[in-house]
Amino acid sequence: MNIQVTVKTKAKVQKLIELEENQYSAHVKSPAIEGKANQELVRLLAEKFGVPKSRVEIVRGEKSRLKLVEIQNEF
Numbered sequence: 001m002n003i004q005v006t007v008k009t010k011a012k013v014q015k016l017i018e019l020e021e022n023q024y025s026a027h028v029k030s031p032a033i034e035g036k037a038n039q040e041l042v043r044l045l046a047e048k049f050g051v052p053k054s055r056v057e058i059v060r061g062e063k064s065r066l067k068l069v070e071i072q073n074e075f
Contacts, residue, residue, distance in 0.1 A: 002059070005045075005067045009037045016048050038062065041069075049073055 003022045011027035018024055026044060030036040038058060046053045051073050061067035 001071050001073060003045075003069050003071065005041065005069050007037060007041055007065050007067060014040070014044065016044055035062075041067070045069060045071060 001022070003024060005024045005026050008025070008027045009030065009032045011029055013027060014029050015027045016024055017027075026041055028037050028040040028044065030040045042053050042056045042058070045056045049056075049071050051071060055072040057070045057072075059068045059070050
């Protein structure tokens with residue numbers, strides 16, 4: 001499953017909001033330094049979809065606020 005995620009960094013509260021089908025807004029506490037925000041995003045999505053972190057991959061937008069993320073939820 002591929003989803004589109006818009007990321008807001010340095011948020012006071014960590015949360016994931018579904019905007020439309022397969023489109024989310026993620027608020028993460030970490031700053032966008034040394035990939036910390038991306039790591040937190042992967043953890044947040046893994047928890048949301050009930051998969052291990054290794055099944056969540058940022059396909060496009062590693063250094064952008066708008067990301068395409070692949071979640072492998074089929075075993």
